[in-house]
Amino acid sequence: MSSSPSLASAExxxxxxxxxxxxxxxxxxxxxxxxxxxxxxxxxxxxLLDAALALSPRLETALELxxxxxxxxxxxxxxxxxxxxxxxxxxxxxxxxxxxxxxSQQLSRDRVKLLSDxxxxxxxxxxxxxxxxxxxxxxxxxxxxxxxxxxxxxxxWRYLILGQACCHLGLMEDAMVLxxxxxxxxxxxxxxxxxxxxxxSFSSTTTIFSDQNSxxxxxxxxxxxxxxxxxxxxxxxxxRAAALAALDAGLHSEAIRHFSKILDSRRSTPQGFLAQCYxxxxxxxxxxxxxxxxxxxxxxxxxxxxxxxxxxxTRAALLETIRCLPDCLRDLxxxxxxxxxxxxDRKLPGPAWKRHNFRYRDVAVNxxxxxxxxxxxxxxxxxxxxxxVDYYGLMGLRRGCTRSELERSHLxxxxxxxxxxxxxxxxxxxxxxxxxxxxxxxxxxMSALILYRLLQKGYSSIMxxxxxxxxxxxxxxxxxxxxxxxxxxxxxxxxxxxxxxxxMVENETGNRGASSVFQGVFCRDIAVVGNLISQVGFxxxxxxxxxxxxx
Numbered sequence: 157m158s159s160s161p162s163l164a165s166a167e168x169x170x171x172x173x174x175x176x177x178x179x180x181x182x183x184x185x186x187x188x189x190x191x192x193x194x195x196x197x198x199x200x201x202x203x204l205l206d207a208a209l210a211l212s213p214r215l216e217t218a219l220e221l222x223x224x225x226x227x228x229x230x231x232x233x234x235x236x237x238x239x240x241x242x243x244x245x246x247x248x249x250x251x252x253x254x255x256x257x258x259x260s261q262q263l264s265r266d267r268v269k270l271l272s273d274x275x276x277x278x279x280x281x282x283x284x285x286x287x288x289x290x291x292x293x294x295x296x297x298x299x300x301x302x303x304x305x306x307x308x309x310x311x312x313w314r315y316l317i318l319g320q321a322c323c324h325l326g327l328m329e330d331a332m333v334l335x336x337x338x339x340x341x342x343x344x345x346x347x348x349x350x351x352x353x354x355x356x357s358f359s360s361t362t363t364i365f366s367d368q369n370s371x372x373x374x375x376x377x378x379x380x381x382x383x384x385x386x387x388x389x390x391x392x393x394x395x396r397a398a399a400l401a402a403l404d405a406g407l408h409s410e411a412i413r414h415f416s417k418i419l420d421s422r423r424s425t426p427q428g429f430l431a432q433c434y435x436x437x438x439x440x441x442x443x444x445x446x447x448x449x450x451x452x453x454x455x456x457x458x459x460x461x462x463x464x465x466x467x468x469x470t471r472a473a474l475l476e477t478i479r480c481l482p483d484c485l486r487d488l489x490x491x492x493x494x495x496x497x498x499x500x501d502r503k504l505p506g507p508a509w510k511r512h513n514f515r516y517r518d519v520a521v522n523x524x525x526x527x528x529x530x531x532x533x534x535x536x537x538x539x540x541x542x543x544x545v546d547y548y549g550l551m552g553l554r555r556g557c558t559r560s561e562l563e564r565s566h567l568x569x570x571x572x573x574x575x576x577x578x579x580x581x582x583x584x585x586x587x588x589x590x591x592x593x594x595x596x597x598x599x600x601x602m603s604a605l606i607l608y609r610l611l612q613k614g615y616s617s618i619m620x621x622x623x624x625x626x627x628x629x630x631x632x633x634x635x636x637x638x639x640x641x642x643x644x645x646x647x648x649x650x651x652x653x654x655x656x657x658x659x660m661v662e663n664e665t666g667n668r669g670a671s672s673v674f675q676g677v678f679c680r681d682i683a684v685v686g687n688l689i690s691q692v693g694f695x696x697x698x699x700x701x702x703x704x705x706x707x
Contacts, residue, residue: 175211179218182208186221190228198225223317232588235321236509242318244333246509312341316382323385325588326428327511332389335382392418392425396433403440411440424586431460435467442474447550448611450474452573455603456581459596463505465494466513476533478549480610481542485533488526495523547614559622566615573611578604 182204189201205222209215219238226235240246315338323331399414415437418425425433438453454471457464468491475484498504498519504512514522536542548555551565571577579597587593 179208179212179215183215183217183221186225190221190225193228195229198228201225202229220313220317223313227317227321230324232321232324233507235318236325237507239314239318239321240507240509242314242334243322243327243509244330245327245511312338312345314338315341320382320385323389324426324586326426326430326432327509328389328393328426328429332386332393335386335389339382388423392429396436399433399436399440403436408440408443412437412444415440419581419584421584424584427460427585427587427591430581430585431457431464431467434460435464435470438467438470442470445549446552447474447478448552448569448573448607451607452604455578455607456600459582459600459603460585462599463494465491468494478546479541480545480550481533481537483606485530485537488530488533492523492526492530495519495526499523545610545614547617550610550614551618553618556625557618557622559619559626562615562618562622566611569611570608573604573607575601575605575608 186201186204186208189197189204192198202222202225205218205225208218209222212218223235223238226232226238236243315334319331319334319338322328322334395414395418399411399418402408402410402414415433418433419430419437434453434457438450438457441447441450441453451471451474454467454474457467458471461467468487472484472487472491475481475487494505498516504510504516506512548557551562551569553561553565578600582593582597582600
């Protein structure tokens, strides 16, 4: 009987040792595959690391190798999902949500206390002393903080890898904080480790120290790449901060200039950050009354992020401003579908760390408001208001503009928003996830084609109005000229009643009067010619012989 516990412990120990050997073998094979720098081999190594983590979920070496493999394969969303507890914005959002939950719970308890009578006060006090509510998220964070406190040195890789992933995902503020934190922790660890080094072995052990902090031998360009990435992030954030400051101050042209520096840069910009800048520049264009440019930026935002609720609502408002009701109705129906999806899934779209400009509690109210708006637009379209588009507002022209102003505005808008130039921004975009670039280009081209056709209709409509105004102006000038020429004739007739013009003579005598007038003019011209001949001396008599010859 005494040998049975020892046998069970031996079997357990044998199982532990076998699992540990298997995990070590998986990690060793994964390192070999990662060193090849081939995507197919790295994908195989990722499967081995998943198997190792299934046996040992908290193994730091396997976690680091898996994160580096995902980063190399450009699967940035999976890196963020894996290390989302370290994203600063996600931590702030979780803290705010937990604090709001605690405040709501405290408010509900206070209301219960206010509604309770005196007889149950003692029992409620006993219940409060024996039972206390706590937040699960707070407990989870405390446990994780206690676990990571003892492995601060081992967790330095998280900040650098997650910082690069956040940069490619467009979370620039989080990326800057993470990369700076990673560099600071690495420098502090390097200083602590270098205290015990001798002067002779300082340079030779630098690579050894680097190998201790990382499971993969770092290349000399790793720190340089992170430095360049940090400088690019700071430049983009400075330009966006300047643009937002100008937008808040009402300097919309200045804000557009700063946003254009970001959007028209030759360097590739992450997809999420690019979509945010397009949406913010659209609001600046809208404030200046440049509706076509604002709609074009909304189209590009939706091509990069089809589920952008802010871009859909902004474009719907712009289309309603110019009374393009069918297109506005289409956007509102799409927006209502997104809200219904959120209410069905009971969560905001996208991963948990993705930022949104609205809260979940506002979704139901917004959905009801959009449903009422859709019904109103359908009734207006049924009443015949859908064809009365304000093309002057679309093209940024004043009513009564000239032909040259219309042609200049039409030329500029066609050069900027033509379908052939609608996909040029995609080449400057760095996609943070595995998206089909051709589908993005097709969507951008289709939305640009709709805007281009609307501009062509506006040009034709305004040009026909201008031509009608020009024809009316010519008729008015002709009538004014005829009225002006009739004034001296009336004045001469009053002075001399026997005065008659050629038109009067023709009206009185008809064709015979007109022929007599022409005969008088011919006789007068013959008399003038005869006077000129007599002055020159050609009026001498003809000789007799010439007269005979002529006979």
